[in-house]
Amino acid sequence: MLDRLHDHGRARRVFRQRILFAALISLVVVLTLLGRAAWLQIAQHDHYLAKAEKNRTRLVVVPPERGRIFDAQGEVVADNVATYQVQITPEHSQDVGVELAMLADVLGLDTRAVEALEERIRVSRRFDPVLVKADLDEVERARIARLKPWLPGTEIVSSLKRVYPYRELLAHVVGYVGRINAEDVKRLDPDAYQGTQYIGKTGIERQYEDRLHGEPGYRVVEVDALGREVKVLDTQRPVPGKDIALTIDVGLQGVAAAALGEYAGAVVAQDPRDGAIRALVSRPSFDPNLFVDGISHKAYRELLEDPDRPLYNRATRATYPPGSTIKPVMGLAGMEYGLIDPDERFFAGPYYQIPGNDHRYRDWRKWGHGWVDFEESVFRSVDVYYYDLAFRMGIDRMHAFLTEFGIGQETGIDLPGESAGLMPSRDWKQRVKQQVWFPGETVIAGIGQGYMLSTMLQLADMTSTLALSGVRHVPWLVADDREPQPRLTLSSDDYWQRARGAMRAVVGHERGTAHKIEAPYPIAGKTGTAQVFSVAQDEEYDAEELERRLHDHALFVGFAPFDDPKLSVAVIAEHGGSGSGTAAPIARQVMDFWFGVEPDADVQPEFSEHGD
Amino acid sequence: MASDRLQPTRWGDRLGTTLRSVFKLDPILLFFVAVIAMIGVVAGYSAAEQSEAWVERSIVRLGLGFGLMLLIAQIPQRWFFAVAPWLYAMVALMLVAVWLVGDMGGGARRWLDLGVIRFQPAELMKVAMPMMIAWFLARRPLPPRPLDVLVAVLAVGIPTVLIAGQPDLGSSLLIMASGLFVLFFAGLSWWYLGAFVGLVIAAMPVMWFFVMHAYQKERVLTLLDPTSDPLGAGYHTIQSMIAIGSGGVWGKGWLQGTQSHLDFLPEGTTDFILAVYAEEFGLMGLLVLFLLYLAVIWRGLWIAEHAESVEGRLLAASISMTFMVYVLVNAGMVLGLLPVVGAPLPLMSYGGTALVTIMVGLGMLMSIRTQRSFLGHNR
Numbered sequence: 001m002l003d004r005l006h007d008h009g010r011a012r013r014v015f016r017q018r019i020l021f022a023a024l025i026s027l028v029v030v031l032t033l034l035g036r037a038a039w040l041q042i043a044q045h046d047h048y049l050a051k052a053e054k055n056r057t058r059l060v061v062v063p064p065e066r067g068r069i070f071d072a073q074g075e076v077v078a079d080n081v082a083t084y085q086v087q088i089t090p091e092h093s094q095d096v097g098v099e100l101a102m103l104a105d106v107l108g109l110d111t112r113a114v115e116a117l118e119e120r121i122r123v124s125r126r127f128d129p130v131l132v133k134a135d136l137d138e139v140e141r142a143r144i145a146r147l148k149p150w151l152p153g154t155e156i157v158s159s160l161k162r163v164y165p166y167r168e169l170l171a172h173v174v175g176y177v178g179r180i181n182a183e184d185v186k187r188l189d190p191d192a193y194q195g196t197q198y199i200g201k202t203g204i205e206r207q208y209e210d211r212l213h214g215e216p217g218y219r220v221v222e223v224d225a226l227g228r229e230v231k232v233l234d235t236q237r238p239v240p241g242k243d244i245a246l247t248i249d250v251g252l253q254g255v256a257a258a259a260l261g262e263y264a265g266a267v268v269a270q271d272p273r274d275g276a277i278r279a280l281v282s283r284p285s286f287d288p289n290l291f292v293d294g295i296s297h298k299a300y301r302e303l304l305e306d307p308d309r310p311l312y313n314r315a316t317r318a319t320y321p322p323g324s325t326i327k328p329v330m331g332l333a334g335m336e337y338g339l340i341d342p343d344e345r346f347f348a349g350p351y352y353q354i355p356g357n358d359h360r361y362r363d364w365r366k367w368g369h370g371w372v373d374f375e376e377s378v379f380r381s382v383d384v385y386y387y388d389l390a391f392r393m394g395i396d397r398m399h400a401f402l403t404e405f406g407i408g409q410e411t412g413i414d415l416p417g418e419s420a421g422l423m424p425s426r427d428w429k430q431r432v433k434q435q436v437w438f439p440g441e442t443v444i445a446g447i448g449q450g451y452m453l454s455t456m457l458q459l460a461d462m463t464s465t466l467a468l469s470g471v472r473h474v475p476w477l478v479a480d481d482r483e484p485q486p487r488l489t490l491s492s493d494d495y496w497q498r499a500r501g502a503m504r505a506v507v508g509h510e511r512g513t514a515h516k517i518e519a520p521y522p523i524a525g526k527t528g529t530a531q532v533f534s535v536a537q538d539e540e541y542d543a544e545e546l547e548r549r550l551h552d553h554a555l556f557v558g559f560a561p562f563d564d565p566k567l568s569v570a571v572i573a574e575h576g577g578s579g580s581g582t583a584a585p586i587a588r589q590v591m592d593f594w595f596g597v598e599p600d601a602d603v604q605p606e607f608s609e610h611g612d
Numbered sequence: 613m614a615s616d617r618l619q620p621t622r623w624g625d626r627l628g629t630t631l632r633s634v635f636k637l638d639p640i641l642l643f644f645v646a647v648i649a650m651i652g653v654v655a656g657y658s659a660a661e662q663s664e665a666w667v668e669r670s671i672v673r674l675g676l677g678f679g680l681m682l683l684i685a686q687i688p689q690r691w692f693f694a695v696a697p698w699l700y701a702m703v704a705l706m707l708v709a710v711w712l713v714g715d716m717g718g719g720a721r722r723w724l725d726l727g728v729i730r731f732q733p734a735e736l737m738k739v740a741m742p743m744m745i746a747w748f749l750a751r752r753p754l755p756p757r758p759l760d761v762l763v764a765v766l767a768v769g770i771p772t773v774l775i776a777g778q779p780d781l782g783s784s785l786l787i788m789a790s791g792l793f794v795l796f797f798a799g800l801s802w803w804y805l806g807a808f809v810g811l812v813i814a815a816m817p818v819m820w821f822f823v824m825h826a827y828q829k830e831r832v833l834t835l836l837d838p839t840s841d842p843l844g845a846g847y848h849t850i851q852s853m854i855a856i857g858s859g860g861v862w863g864k865g866w867l868q869g870t871q872s873h874l875d876f877l878p879e880g881t882t883d884f885i886l887a888v889y890a891e892e893f894g895l896m897g898l899l900v901l902f903l904l905y906l907a908v909i910w911r912g913l914w915i916a917e918h919a920e921s922v923e924g925r926l927l928a929a930s931i932s933m934t935f936m937v938y939v940l941v942n943a944g945m946v947l948g949l950l951p952v953v954g955a956p957l958p959l960m961s962y963g964g965t966a967l968v969t970i971m972v973g974l975g976m977l978m979s980i981r982t983q984r985s986f987l988g989h990n991r
Contacts, residue, residue: 048857
């Protein structure tokens, strides 16, 4: 007990010592810190004062001008125009309140806007300009200019804004720029984008962002103690972005869009000789100018919720069953694999049955076509001929051959967001659907239905390959070094001539499905329909609208002139009924414009229920 | 009678006693703390580009902080020690949980996500550690015997290592210090202390080659020569020293600091607020501020010396010295004496969790000052 009390007393004593020691240590620490501060602030004061002076230069970044975009004829399709904004610098103003009141009157600002401005001016530094209003029109600029003597703190400054003069016509190709957002920041170089407001969000604007953007310049300015610019010490001019020329011809693009008329759909026109895309139309479209300075939430929702989906690129992103347009390629495959002799006649009845199976695969023509050879099978679009061919070929060989022609493959065009489509195979079905491949699926694949999906761009490219008997090019929009594609070779060049000849007969033969678009120059082509399987549930019941949405999509692919192909075209008119009635006349109008032929008044798109 | 002459003193004494017993606070400590906080707002206003919104937010935060401090001060000190082992055990488990399932943030695994809130158990450990060691040692004969020392060192070491591995070297050092301070005040023999210091020096090369991350080494190296990397790790130090050095003896005046205003000095309202203050108020301003800090520390030590219970003494002394370490680490960094670590300046830096931790500590100090054990009475 005594021992513990003794211990207690000792511990108390030790504690007191340690407290004193701690007090001493903390004093030493504080004196050390003060000593260091004194050394910096007394002994080194002059040295650091000089450094602080030197510190007074500031780098002001000057953003580069964005490169412009032109079409093939030199028409500007993405331009930079000066916009003007008015700003007020409190320091230069004699009475900010009076100036603000005058500006509010001239510009029609409401009291809430003025109060917000007053608050902004109150919290910002007196020498920093405060933005009063952006995007001034000419009248506003003139009014302010007239009042200038009474507005010493007010100035009008200009900045460049992206403008798309062709609005919806090229929205899906050129794309648009928008304000840099948090997501963009992740992928861009912060140094290169200092001071830049816009970045390419879609289309060519995004694809060629690096080329269009340029490099920022800067000014080294001396600032005074409060950060005002005193003088410019050094200037490095920005390097403007490079201009870009597209392969697109605005005239052709406009004709193609007009030819589609009321139909939603797409038109792709390509030069088969080098792969250059001359028109890339997707309808309906939208005005890209809306996105430049940030689209309003309401307007954006309207675009998103529009049942016609104007933001959806139907030329490169949407996929459709290619339908009968693949029949010439199927014929090539049949000849190559030795499954058909093009001259041999085949009896095409009203339907086809897989041996030993009851299911009837019907021809589009209720009573069948009778005896047909290969050429007839193409220009009359005989389904039964291809059911039989596909069944004998099997899906594996079909997959191999059609993949060579680009079905189910991205073309590699220089636009973001291209879809690959789908060329089904046993392996694909096992992987995605966990099911084995059924022979019936091969049969309907033979006429481009079922799982098979392609983009209009793919079909145009496939047509170009047919047009030049196997010469292939990656489709492109901006001249660039492109690797030549290996030519597709078959065991006999005659196969190409057979397939091309059959396509010529589609238009040229009087019983051809597209004979009514026969033109002064020889057109070859193939009509098709893409079956619409399901109908989206409409919120409001509208019999007429519902009926329209059940119609098949009309397809046409073609090239001209037949002997020396210079243009390939792929057209889809959604719910257009038949390729012959709707899509082929649209292609004809596109080609007429390109080859300088007066439009033939007889050939107008017309709705017809089926026929190829 | 002499009582006439003593009347005012006694009156003042009575006021102090009344405040202490009714509101349970220490007016002297409160005064120094409040003055430092006010200086923080004044300097922060300048650093935050004279934003009144910033001042409002910072006053709201300080108000909450002071509220918390005064709330903690109302809790009887024996309650702290009743929960100490449980709190310690819980936080230690959380640290293990962070190790296993913690949220990554900024390349470090520091946060625990409880669905509703994300927080850093390390911050809680700053409070729990000195409480735990004080509770443990106060229950044993002092000065502590070797076995007790060993247990205490383990209790300090395990969370320290866990937190150091997050990696959060700054917090782990502060937590280790707060635990070791308790051992020191409990009367750990100088031999042990000498051995410990020797061990630390011996461990430095090991730390350098095996424990420290590349960025941490870089910061130490730039301390030796800040100009070696003027745009990287050395940037803060250089800009901070220019701001302080150009301030001179009397400073450039409030709101007149050029370096902080031209955005040369990053983090002016948080970790580097001392540089803003030193530029505008000069050496004289620093003298006043450091003396205020010294006053807080000394008042804390005085409270420790006058505390009635052994555990209260140990806890109060440890809190005071940990506070000193905070000041030393931040000011040392801003003045270019220590490497740049993300450490706030107590009561000056704008920031949430650090303020909470510090206010809890100060609240405990007040509680120890005013709350007597059940046998005690006001002296």
